[in-house]
Amino acid sequence: MSDVSLSMEHVYKKFRKGEIYNSLRDLIPAMTGKMFGGDELDAKDRREFWALEDLSFEVKRGEALAIIGRNGAGKSTALKILSRIMRPTRGRMVVNGRLSALIEVTAGFHPDLTGMENIFLHGTILGMKKREIQGKLDQIIAFSGLDDFIDTPVKRYSSGMYARLGFSVAAHIEPDVMVVDEVLSVGDFVFQQRCLDRIKAVIKAGTTVLFVSHNLKSVTEICDRSLLLDHGKTLAIGDTDSIIRKYLESGSGTAVPEEKKSVHISQVVVRDAAGEQATFGSGETAWVDVEITARDFAEKLAVVIWLTDDAQYELFNTSTERLGCTPISLSPNQSYRCTFQLQLNVAHGTFHVCAAIHRYDIDKTYDDKKPAATLFIGNTTAVRGAVNCFPTVVEHGVSGVGSETPIVR
Amino acid sequence: MKEDLRELYKYRELLYMITYRDIKVRYKQSIMGFFWAILMPILIVMSGIVVRYAYAMVAHAPLKTADIAGVAIKSVPWAFLVSSIRFTCNSLTGNRELVTKIYFPKEIFPMAAVLACLFDFLVASVALVIFLALTHVGVSIYLLWVPVLLGTLIVLATGIGMLVSAASLFFRDVKYIVEVFLTFGIFFTPVFYDVRMFGDRGKYLMLNPVAPLLDGLSACIVHHESPDLHWFLYSLIFSLASFLSGFVLFKHLQPMFAESI
Numbered sequence: 110m111s112d113v114s115l116s117m118e119h120v121y122k123k124f125r126k127g128e129i130y131n132s133l134r135d136l137i138p139a140m141t142g143k144m145f146g147g148d149e150l151d152a153k154d155r156r157e158f159w160a161l162e163d164l165s166f167e168v169k170r171g172e173a174l175a176i177i178g179r180n181g182a183g184k185s186t187a188l189k190i191l192s193r194i195m196r197p198t199r200g201r202m203v204v205n206g207r208l209s210a211l212i213e214v215t216a217g218f219h220p221d222l223t224g225m226e227n228i229f230l231h232g233t234i235l236g237m238k239k240r241e242i243q244g245k246l247d248q249i250i251a252f253s254g255l256d257d258f259i260d261t262p263v264k265r266y267s268s269g270m271y272a273r274l275g276f277s278v279a280a281h282i283e284p285d286v287m288v289v290d291e292v293l294s295v296g297d298f299v300f301q302q303r304c305l306d307r308i309k310a311v312i313k314a315g316t317t318v319l320f321v322s323h324n325l326k327s328v329t330e331i332c333d334r335s336l337l338l339d340h341g342k343t344l345a346i347g348d349t350d351s352i353i354r355k356y357l358e359s360g361s362g363t364a365v366p367e368e369k370k371s372v373h374i375s376q377v378v379v380r381d382a383a384g385e386q387a388t389f390g391s392g393e394t395a396w397v398d399v400e401i402t403a404r405d406f407a408e409k410l411a412v413v414i415w416l417t418d419d420a421q422y423e424l425f426n427t428s429t430e431r432l433g434c435t436p437i438s439l440s441p442n443q444s445y446r447c448t449f450q451l452q453l454n455v456a457h458g459t460f461h462v463c464a465a466i467h468r469y470d471i472d473k474t475y476d477d478k479k480p481a482a483t484l485f486i487g488n489t490t491a492v493r494g495a496v497n498c499f500p501t502v503v504e505h506g507v508s509g510v511g512s513e514t515p516i517v518r
Numbered sequence: 519m520k521e522d523l524r525e526l527y528k529y530r531e532l533l534y535m536i537t538y539r540d541i542k543v544r545y546k547q548s549i550m551g552f553f554w555a556i557l558m559p560i561l562i563v564m565s566g567i568v569v570r571y572a573y574a575m576v577a578h579a580p581l582k583t584a585d586i587a588g589v590a591i592k593s594v595p596w597a598f599l600v601s602s603i604r605f606t607c608n609s610l611t612g613n614r615e616l617v618t619k620i621y622f623p624k625e626i627f628p629m630a631a632v633l634a635c636l637f638d639f640l641v642a643s644v645a646l647v648i649f650l651a652l653t654h655v656g657v658s659i660y661l662l663w664v665p666v667l668l669g670t671l672i673v674l675a676t677g678i679g680m681l682v683s684a685a686s687l688f689f690r691d692v693k694y695i696v697e698v699f700l701t702f703g704i705f706f707t708p709v710f711y712d713v714r715m716f717g718d719r720g721k722y723l724m725l726n727p728v729a730p731l732l733d734g735l736s737a738c739i740v741h742h743e744s745p746d747l748h749w750f751l752y753s754l755i756f757s758l759a760s761f762l763s764g765f766v767l768f769k770h771l772q773p774m775f776a777e778s779i
Contacts, residue, residue: 124777131778132691189776193621196773213619221543233535234620 113205114317115168115191115286120200122161122186122341160186161341164200170285173318175328175349177356178338184321187338188212188288191319206285209235214275220264224255224274227263231278245281252303253277273300280307287311290321305330324419325353326458329488350388350487357387357483370476372407372439376400377464377481388485389453391497395484397449399464403439407475410437412447413465417480418495419458430469453486456497460484522769526623533626533633540605540634555638556645558601562593562709569710587653588740592709592732594646595668598639599675599728600700605631606679607696610687611779617687618776625768628679636672650739660738663745667734670750670757674727677760680768688771688778708733724749727756 130136161183168174176184189195191202192210217234218227228249232242242249250259253274255266263271289308305327312318312331320332328335328349335352337344337359345355378398380386389395399412411434415426429447430436437445461480468475492500526533545551566589567581574581609627610617617624686692704710707728713720723729724746730753734745 131689133689133695134691136689193773194618194776210620213615216615216619219539219543221546222539226539226542230535230539233532234616234622236529236622239531239535 114170117202120164120197123198124160171315173332175320175332175335182338183341208286209282209284210288211279212290214279224259249277286317288319354388371405372403373476375402379482391489395451400446402444408438413467417461456492457489536630537633555641558597559594559642563590566710583653588736602632602635602675606683607693610683628683632676658742663738673761674757677764680764727753
């Protein structure tokens with residue numbers, strides 16, 4: 110076998126937008142209409158779009174590649190072509206070895222069967238041999254943590270339990286190529302972490318992984334290389350950090366100001382000392398420029414900014430008024446600018462800067478942007494979680510009977 | 519084709535698992551499952567007896583046990599064919615998630631549907647054998663024809679099954695058309711009547727590929743004679759052809775399933 114375990118060469122995929130004829134009752138009149146010179150069918154045929162255009166990449170054995178992009182960028186289509194569920198309109202792809210897709214981890218389940226029966230059913234659907242499943246049964250059940258419910262029909266499971274069992278089965282296939290699509294969004298935090306660890310272990314064992322996720326944090330943890338897709342076109346391919354930077358930059362500046370509001374946020378820029386920036390190191394300083402523009406007369410305004418994590422949990426907020434600035438009054442067509450300086454004491458991950466115009470005395474929000482910008486904080490090995498308290502170990506040592514080691518200061 | 523068959527062989531355990539799932543779900547409440555398996559055959563046999571009784575009245579002849587046995591023998595395989603086609607028709611559209619999300623040879627769905635119906639057929643056959651023992655049809659060397667005839671019927675059912683399952687994936691109204699055919703098909707198939715009742719014109723009825731098989735079953739079990747060889751050969755060729763064309767067409771269409779379902 111060659112060194113390349115997965116490759117796509119100039120792959121194109123076309124979809125038809127509007128209606129397709131999915132009953133004979135519609136098709137036959139349409140066909141006869143076409144025969145007698147009707148143009149209706151042609152008009153329908155023309156509404157096509159390319160879900161993927163000229164996608165080419167190569168993944169070497171044991172390497173992990175992430176595909177990132179916004180909704181509708183063509184990520185799932187690419188994975189479906191790779192897993193042979195769809196055939197590309199043009200182009201070629203090569204998969205060396207057994208491929209398994211963690212696209213929909215519970216697709217094979219039948220609600221009336223018990224957890225145990227579903228392990229076997231789902232396992233064989235994913236391409237495992239019965240003997241193979243038998244051998245890994247204990248591991249699979251232990252991984253899912255559903256020991257007590259394994260003989261219960263899965264229709265009585267909660268959605269979390271459902272997904273856990275599905276992932277546990279899928280994670281125990283030993284494929285040569287593993288395709289992972291958004292499966293980590295299920296389950297609680299602990300289970301998500303366990304899934305991530307499992308994927309890392311699989312990569313370490315030599316499996317090639319293709320990963321699709323909106324969770325940039327998991328992407329950086331798993332993949333060294335990424336590919337950025339936008340509306341079916343490949344924007345860039347390269348090391349994950351630089352691709353994420355490109356991805357976040359491509360997202361800013363797309364919002365259109367709403368002209369109807371009496372005051373609106375006309376610009377939000379996050380920058381470092383050098384200029385506009387979306388990726389920072391933990392603890393670095395960032396400046397947030399906010400510009401607001403008035404259409405009508407407005408008074409006693411304050412600019413509010415806050416920071417949320419990927420789960421929209423608010424980490425911190427502040428406003429010009431709370432920071433001691435005088436309330437803002439604007440006449441029509443006047444603009445106001447302010448710059449906040451932030452110390453980014455947050456840990457590795459994606460964070461969103463949100464902004465709003467607020468009047469405190471009547472408690473009215475004139476305009477808000479959620480999010481106005483997205484920040485990515487690079488990998489820090491020292492801390493995990495949401496914030497970085499910059500910990501250091503100042504004292505450590507072994508104590509107890511027979512311990513001669515002095516406490517180190 | 520060869521590649522496709524090899525792949526299907528590789529996934530044989532999956533065929534077994536999906537069949538197991540279909541049977542298990544249907545027999546979850548074992549009484550209902552058993553009832554389901556014999557319900558349709560019993561109804562067909564009973565309507566057959568009513569029809570045969572009417573014939574007997576018109577002909578001023580007594581209703582013979584051999585006639586009732588013949589109706590029963592033809593009804594059970596007919597019920598198998600009807601339920602196979604009915605289940606295969608929904609076998610792809612009813613497994614939408616699996617069709618769109620995971621790759622494996624999709625002909626497993628119609629095949630598993632036929633196998634699950636075969637299980638029902640076996641359950642019903644046990645009841646049929648008991649019934650036949652009570653009517654004293656007797657045993658003969660011609661019973662060796664039974665597995666051959668049933669095998670041909672299974673091949674035919676699978677071939678039609680692959681065609682209708684793919685067709686109903688692309689066109690949602692196919693299942694209504696199939697349903698109409700299944701409802702009235704019994705009148706064009708010698709289940710309640712025998713082909714020989716039509717004399718010379720019986721051969722037109724034999725063009726229905728199911729007819730020689732059912733007629734053959736009744737011939738070798740009730741009348742202790744060999745089926746009409748020419749017509750059996752016709753059925754066999756028809757069944758193999760429908761299986762092959764069904765398989766080839768199915769595999770040709772399979773890459774379009776995910777986006778058309």
